[in-house]
Amino acid sequence: MTESAIVSAAINEWLPAGEPTPLLIDRLADAAIKALREAKITPGELDAVICNTSSIPFDSPAYITSSAQHFAHRLAERIGIREAQCMNVSAACASAAIAFAVADSMIKTGLLKKVLIAGIDNSPRGFYLPGQSYLDPDPYAAAIKVVGATNPAYWAMWARRRAYEMGKDINDLKEVMAIVKEIHSQYGALNPYARYKKIFTVEEVLKSAVVCDPLHLYMICATSSGGGAVVVTDMETAKKITDKPVKVAASAVGGPIYGEPMPRLRVFSTYKKLRLFTEWRKPIEKAYKIAGITAKDVDIIECHDTSCFHTINWIDQIMGWEKEETDKLIRKRQIRHDGELPVNLSGGTASFGEAVYSQAFIMLHELFRQLRGEAQERQAKKNLRIGMCTAYGAYGAYGCIILEKGW
Amino acid sequence: MKKEVPIIEGLFKWPSEKPQLIGSRCPKCGSIQFPKSTVCNNPECDHSVAVEEYGLSTEGTLYTYTVHAYSLREPFQYHKGPYIVGAVELPEGLIVVGRIDVQDEKALRIGMKLRLKIGKLYEDDENIYLTYFFEPVVEND
Numbered sequence: 139m140t141e142s143a144i145v146s147a148a149i150n151e152w153l154p155a156g157e158p159t160p161l162l163i164d165r166l167a168d169a170a171i172k173a174l175r176e177a178k179i180t181p182g183e184l185d186a187v188i189c190n191t192s193s194i195p196f197d198s199p200a201y202i203t204s205s206a207q208h209f210a211h212r213l214a215e216r217i218g219i220r221e222a223q224c225m226n227v228s229a230a231c232a233s234a235a236i237a238f239a240v241a242d243s244m245i246k247t248g249l250l251k252k253v254l255i256a257g258i259d260n261s262p263r264g265f266y267l268p269g270q271s272y273l274d275p276d277p278y279a280a281a282i283k284v285v286g287a288t289n290p291a292y293w294a295m296w297a298r299r300r301a302y303e304m305g306k307d308i309n310d311l312k313e314v315m316a317i318v319k320e321i322h323s324q325y326g327a328l329n330p331y332a333r334y335k336k337i338f339t340v341e342e343v344l345k346s347a348v349v350c351d352p353l354h355l356y357m358i359c360a361t362s363s364g365g366g367a368v369v370v371t372d373m374e375t376a377k378k379i380t381d382k383p384v385k386v387a388a389s390a391v392g393g394p395i396y397g398e399p400m401p402r403l404r405v406f407s408t409y410k411k412l413r414l415f416t417e418w419r420k421p422i423e424k425a426y427k428i429a430g431i432t433a434k435d436v437d438i439i440e441c442h443d444t445s446c447f448h449t450i451n452w453i454d455q456i457m458g459w460e461k462e463e464t465d466k467l468i469r470k471r472q473i474r475h476d477g478e479l480p481v482n483l484s485g486g487t488a489s490f491g492e493a494v495y496s497q498a499f500i501m502l503h504e505l506f507r508q509l510r511g512e513a514q515e516r517q518a519k520k521n522l523r524i525g526m527c528t529a530y531g532a533y534g535a536y537g538c539i540i541l542e543k544g545w
Numbered sequence: 546m547k548k549e550v551p552i553i554e555g556l557f558k559w560p561s562e563k564p565q566l567i568g569s570r571c572p573k574c575g576s577i578q579f580p581k582s583t584v585c586n587n588p589e590c591d592h593s594v595a596v597e598e599y600g601l602s603t604e605g606t607l608y609t610y611t612v613h614a615y616s617l618r619e620p621f622q623y624h625k626g627p628y629i630v631g632a633v634e635l636p637e638g639l640i641v642v643g644r645i646d647v648q649d650e651k652a653l654r655i656g657m658k659l660r661l662k663i664g665k666l667y668e669d670d671e672n673i674y675l676t677y678f679f680e681p682v683v684e685n686d
Contacts, residue, residue, distance in 0.1 A: 286624030294611035407579040
């Protein structure tokens with residue numbers, strides 16, 4: 139199998155959701171060109187352009203072939219390609235991570251050498267409200283219509299169940315979530331691309347309005363617009379481009395697993411057979427196996443934190459912890475840049491807001507910079523060799539990427 | 546006289562003296578789903594027998610819940626906060642997401658016994674729209 143490596147990464151400044159200008163295609167092209175320039179590759183050399191689809195509602199009167207689902211093709215036309223394969227990958231909020239995994243597997247097979255992975259997204263503000271077309275009236279898509287189960291409602295249920303299974307008081311978990319926000323916001327303040335620069339205190343978080351208890355307002359991410367681009371090549375090419383190629387040790391993709399007890403976003407039911415959050419853990423296990431590492435080898439984490447509960451659950455699943463080890467780590471502030479296990483030194487979704495399907499670019503960009511010692515004031519103090527990125531999305535979408543110093 | 550209409554068709558039997566959620570069950574491997582499906586969802590199933598419609602148990606226990614403080618915007622504005630969303634564990638091993646109807650949210654306890662009821666979600670000029678709820682089983686019922 140051919141080794142693959144990231145040779146460049148660029149992201150936009152994340153902006154408030156719901157604003158149609160500056161145009162998404164312009165911001166996307168901007169990030170793409172930036173990444174290509176850092177990679178010293180012209181668009182004509184690309185073997186593929188792979189983008190995440192977007193969550194944007196269809197805008198065409200015919201309601202088909204929405205341009206918002208075809209950014210790879212629009213970008214390819216914008217920047218100019220010779221023969222690059224173009225495709226858009228759809229996996230809800232894990233789309234960008236999974237687009238990356240697709241690109242990575244194409245390079246690892248030896249079929250392609252130079253791939254641009256890019257994407258951008260925007261959404262209406264507030265709660266995401268999934269719709270149903272009259273052409274696809276699948277009752278399975280209608281939990282919000284029938285029950286009023288928004289995304290935060292699901293997350294809140296997950297949080298409460300975790301507290302219950304660990305025998306913890308829910309207020310204890312609230313405090314740990316508030317500390318997560320406090321710490322993530324400290325790094326958002328240092329990330330020029332993050333939308334929110336305000337540093338929160340635990341007290342402010344706990345005083346904020348309850349949205350879906352136990353989740354308070356400041357424990358839930360905002361909605362944003364943003365995107366990024368990453369260039370991945372085979373290792374031989376990467377070493378000619380940069381003396382610091384970031385090796386892709388593994389990329390793994392998950393799905394909705396039969397027997398996962400916890401109702402995943404938007405479903406009406408699950409069939410209880412397996413350990414709680416098995417489907418979060420599965421792609422992580424796959425990635426460990428591919429990379430030939432275990433949890434103790436992970437030096438730094440960027441995880442998809444649409445709520446502060448997600449940070450806690452991701453650490454649980456990445457480390458394989460089941461008995462409050464994560465809570466203790468967070469309470470001791472050991473997820474800071476000077477801690478044992480830095481988490482979301484980008485500032486996380488907590489500081490960016492979620493740009494829906496393109497969220498993983500924040501994480502990939504951060505790990506790329508951290509591993510190369512280019513994260514400036516956010517730079518982790520400890521010696522970094524291996525970073526892990528985890529993403530998730532509605533319907534049971536999961537992506538896990540392990541990056542490693544390739545020099 | 547307004548007509549009573551399920552908010553969407555096919556999730557529960559209505560009108561009915563003893564309403565149940567409508568799922569499906571595979572006679573070959575026993576796997577149960579909700580809402581109903583045309584194929585079995587067990588990854589090991591050989592699909593040699595067609596799935597059948599299956600009425601879910603009407604009683605279960607609270608698996609987890611949240612109080613949703615805010616109302617939703619159009620077109621779901623009839624979901625007026627605060628309301629309770631929960632997941633209920635049924636004896637079949639299914640965990641079903643639904644609205645929980647309690648007088649006092651402080652009475653909610655994971656593990657508490659609940660039972661299915663069909664109730665009004667909202668009404669407009671023509672219809673009363675129904676959805677399914679779970680309410681506490683009161684001892685001595």
